[in-house]
Amino acid sequence: MKQILLILSTIVMIPASQGEETPTPLFQTRTLYAPGHFGNSYEVMSRFEMRDLLEEAKFWGFNEYSDWFDTIDCADPFIDKHYNLAGALWDRKKENLRTAQVLGFARVLVITPNHVFLDQVRPEIEATKEGRIFGQLLCPSITEGREIILKNYRNLFEDLSKFGVHLNALAFCPYDYGGCACDKCAPWILTFAELTKEIHQIALESHPGIEARFIGWWWTPEEHQQFAEWADREAPGWAKAMALHIPYGKTGVADVPLPKGCERHAFVHIGYGDVSSDRDIYGHLGPVCAAARIEETVNNLKAEGVTGWMAYSEGVFDDVNKALLAGLSSSVYDSTHKILETYAERYFKAAPEYQKKWASWLAAFGHPFDVDLGQSRKTFSGLTQEMESKNWRLEQWALKLRMLELNSQIEASEGWADSDFELAEEYWRTKDELRREVWGLGPQRHVLADRFKRPSWAGDWEKARVLQKN
Template sequence: MKGFASVLCFSATLMTTWVHAADSRVSLKPFEGIELYAPGHFGNSYEVMGEYEMRALIGEAKFWGCDSYGDWFDMLDCSDPFRAERQVGLGRALWNAKKANFHSAAQLGLKTDFLLTPNHVYVDQRRAPMLAESGGRVFGQLLCPSNQEAHKLILDDYEKLFADLASYGVRLDRLCSCPYDYGGCNCEKCKPWILTWGRLTREIFEIAEKHHPGIEMVLVGWWWEPEEHRQLAEWVDREHPGWVKAMYLHIPYGKTGTADVQLPQGCAKGAFVHIGYADQASPRDLYGLFGPMIASQRIPQTFRDLQAQGVTHLMAYSEGVCDDVNKAIYAGLASCQYPSSEAVLTAYAARHFGTDEPTAAKWAAWLAAWGTPFTRDPVEAQAELEVLLKATPNRNARQVQEWVLKTELFRLHREIESTGKASGGDWTPERLALVEDYWQTREKIHRGLWGLAPPRHIFARQFSSPAWYKSWSEHVGHQ
């Protein structure tokens, strides 16, 4: 009876999902630019994957519909890779990998986009009195571009990077600059920062143009204020008309459209689409900290809203293989190769799980339900999963097992919370044992399946942790 009930429940879930699908089959036209922005940093997949793994991943992005590939050498924790020392440190190793990945993308026929936050420098270049004034949105390994010595050092860094890429055989198609999230300076000389950043970006662009003729300038509107959009647009129109080809506007968490802001004349309206979290914005299933994520409702709704706003270009912000399913949904829908998320998911399951079409459609429904993971019953999900796995030839594939382990991770999470309520919040031996199982299961995903490096910065345990994490860490003395 338990198995029969599970099948009935699973069928109901499938029907519910396809009812939503009818609502999502709103006609879209193909977007003119569909970029995968895949920054390799902080110990994520893109930092640790080898050259051929990344080539396969970029090829997969192209298969689903991406036409461009972008990366950012954010320099965090890295020393200058061009120092005349006979060693290969983190900076040199990461830079070598990025060159190879840009080369692979170009060979596969994708356009290449080099992202930068201009005044963020190598860790061994930070010294007084060149340091930027930090605070608020301004943080990182920052130098003040109004300081003459710092200004020269910044330009010299990019001269070396662009020349090295060119000598490696990479010809960049786009240069993309962002003022914040490892950028900025709050000193009086740099105010307003958006214009200081704009002038610095223009100088760096002219260096890039020398080594990569025909390169185009695009911008990311991440964390901008509306007034900054106005200031920058008026400055560009006055000083460098026609220079900025596209602006990828910020979409806040939980939103599906951009703000209505002023753009430079002739600048295409783009959107910076965060595919690294699920449908549900709060609590947040983010960056693979709870295993793989899916946003099968949020992404198509975002595309409908963006096209209604006149957006023509997209940049997907991705943080690793944790959002592989979302990459497929993003590119498959943006390119109009598929009419709905459900069609993409069915194709994804057939491609990676090795199933027949009816089973792939059931997988599509099961996967889509993880868009709201904190309200899904993980025990029911495991029962449905058991049925699916019996009809799945590639059940041991990474793309399958990451979802198996995610389901177990949420079962443990639910038990940790329920035992906490039963014990009045006390950390009983039973509850502590569940937490150990939780971390062990997450490690199986992060290390066993994804091979991640030691997690740093936004991927650390403290970031977007379960609700019980703070209490547990205080109890056991962990940070």
């Protein structure tokens, strides 16, 4: 009975107040894709922290929530006798999806079909890997491999249903992690299509009405053509939407073939600023702001006939970009500057006379290495000097400014004197403070780890440090 009431509670929509007009959104589908993995915010946040985050996402205009069970390093939780990593991660995802359901979000589970649990990979059934194809992968053209894949998803779908979560859509992605380069699976995109059709049929048993959507991350134009032809021939009307990949530095989607009736969506990366940077992305240099890029993206997507998007997020460091993308797309705000003013008022308690200054200060970090750091420090000090308390949203920006100041000093120095080593240590300590005390993160993995996206001086610093020790 509790599960029935829980599901029914999410169907009842709260109407707008009488006399209050609700603006027509620019995009009907506004999905926050927040995969909990790699040690990011969503992997470590408690259910109450996640609820707070989702409530704010709803305020800005998101209407769907999406997660992915990234099984890297995880054993099958449905046979594991002990409560290990996979079980803990899956329970957290179930809780977050149920929270999203209670808050009125549609729920979307991202699927990378042949990416399986660590203890299921054996040489005789493993996928052939190359290029884009990597991970804990099984070959779906081998009977045993396909059976394991399908059983995994049956377990996940049924467990979600028992927990009271009803999924609205699956979003299938063929790569990162996924794929098989063997002859039997070629062309992979069609093997992927047939496999996803089977997985979707299984999902329908416990989640009636669930849609099949797709993510165009890393697809080639040829693969889009092959998939569209296959879908029109073998499964007309089945593919409901395709979230097309927007490459770094671009602000629109490619003009590629889609199956008939398939909505054109976009996969929007909100983890970096206005310019693509190997150093200021995924939180490596603190929070990000992409006011100009996001405004241009929204305008371009609307002109290209896009009807929805997935905002790809790897943590709370992109909090400002969440507000920018959802705020513009929901039509509640008509400019990024107004959104930044509202952001400053809501989270920094900025008085009306300071909100425009905050908006300009934040927007400048779209080009972080072009910021006038002296002026930025002066403005920030003036805006915050009378603040009685500072929350994590403000603290992360204070630490970003300090990291940029330290980075600038180190880059301007020649050689590695003791004072330079002291600056480098302060830089890393500041980054530690950001990760541990502000974001509460643990060990960072994959692209979030310190070995990636490093400062320009990191290589020389490591060499000099070795010589210093010797």
